[in-house]
Amino acid sequence: GTGGDAARRPVIDLSTVSFGYTSASVVEDASLTINSGEYVAVVGPNGSGKSTLMKLMLGLLRPDEGDARLFGEPAHQFDDGQRVGYVSQHASAAKEMPITVREVVKMGRFPHVGFGFLSADDWRIVDDALATVGMADFADRRITKLSGGQRQRAFIARALAGEADLLVLDEPTVGVDAESVEAFYALLESLNDDGITVLLIEHDLGAVTDHAARVVCLNREVYFDGPTDEFVHSDALARAFGTAVSFRGGGE
Ligand code: ADP
Numbered sequence: 001g002t003g004g005d006a007a008r009r010p011v012i013d014l015s016t017v018s019f020g021y022t023s024a025s026v027v028e029d030a031s032l033t034i035n036s037g038e039y040v041a042v043v044g045p046n047g048s049g050k051s052t053l054m055k056l057m058l059g060l061l062r063p064d065e066g067d068a069r070l071f072g073e074p075a076h077q078f079d080d081g082q083r084v085g086y087v088s089q090h091a092s093a094a095k096e097m098p099i100t101v102r103e104v105v106k107m108g109r110f111p112h113v114g115f116g117f118l119s120a121d122d123w124r125i126v127d128d129a130l131a132t133v134g135m136a137d138f139a140d141r142r143i144t145k146l147s148g149g150q151r152q153r154a155f156i157a158r159a160l161a162g163e164a165d166l167l168v169l170d171e172p173t174v175g176v177d178a179e180s181v182e183a184f185y186a187l188l189e190s191l192n193d194d195g196i197t198v199l200l201i202e203h204d205l206g207a208v209t210d211h212a213a214r215v216v217c218l219n220r221e222v223y224f225d226g227p228t229d230e231f232v233h234s235d236a237l238a239r240a241f242g243t244a245v246s247f248r249g250g251g252e
Pocket of ligand 1: 021022026044045046047048049050051052053
């Protein structure tokens, strides 16, 4: 999506960023800007540095060299965390929490209300978020009783309740049943149409080429950054993966 008429501004901005956990770098000289309203997928083989790149973008790691900015601020100093909705692969904490879907989504309001009670307006935002992700009928169900796809929707609703305008998803459909995967990507697309910036780390190349407008292909270095249709016809994929990779059923 293009984010409609919303003024474009940099959400994520990496400038010549390098990082290593040890002396060997796992991200080397990465520069890229993601503007508000974009839908960008990061692809690359296992161990290519995708999660590390995401942590650098979100300020969870600091670059050894170069500069990482989030909403225009140095990423590690960024403190408006509710603007960023993060959905991880397993949503593992959810498995332990004996609370309902509505209670999870309510947590999205906490940064807005401090330790106070939620107002009627806050609760309406919670219920709107549940409706947006198609989970209104499951509001009172325990999060532990949901399918993988429903659980991911609940976590997106929590981000929406927090008024996130950047959604970062790290392989969000791992563990989601096949029938629910397309609907999940359709939800991301409609959120993006509403102006939310989407950054998707994804191993399913078919999903990437079907849904993301822009692809960043990584293997320590950025091999490709551009429109998805150009990516499909480029040799970046083969170079980054070091092997021939097909877009449907391949790539793993
Ligand atoms: P991807 O997400 O593409 O699978 P990662 O960013 O997780 O790649 O990992 C990139 C490289 O960094 C891998 O070689 C991995 O083993 C290494 N790595 C990741 N996290 C750590 C860590 N916390 N400490 C040391 N090495 C790490």
